[in-house]
Amino acid sequence: MLERADAVLAVIPLLAISGVLVRALIGATGVATGLLAVPLAPVGYIAALAFVFRELLAGPVARQAA
Template sequence: MFERPDAVLAAIPLLALSGLVLRSAIALTGIGTGLLAAPLAPVGYLAALALVFLELLIGPVAEEATD
């Protein structure tokens, strides 16, 4: 059965790679090449880090700590 911890663990690497995938898609299509100057790769890593912090601060781990 697929539960919340499994989904969170699966989402972390997907989010981390999303910035690189987005940048590659922009480069391959040639549309919006001005966006290539934007730092898209770190955006994925920051999104993954934000997910981890959100899970620690308001997720089940935080609920267990308060009980």
């Protein structure tokens, strides 16, 4: 059975790589759109970091610590 901790650990790398994948998809469509897609790469890493902080500050870890 899939538990919450397993799902959280699976989501973190997916979020981290999502920005790079979206940037690659947009960049593959043309040269000018590649310049517009440059800021998308760090978005995935920021989303993964925000997810980790949310889990630590508002998830079951925070409830157990309180």
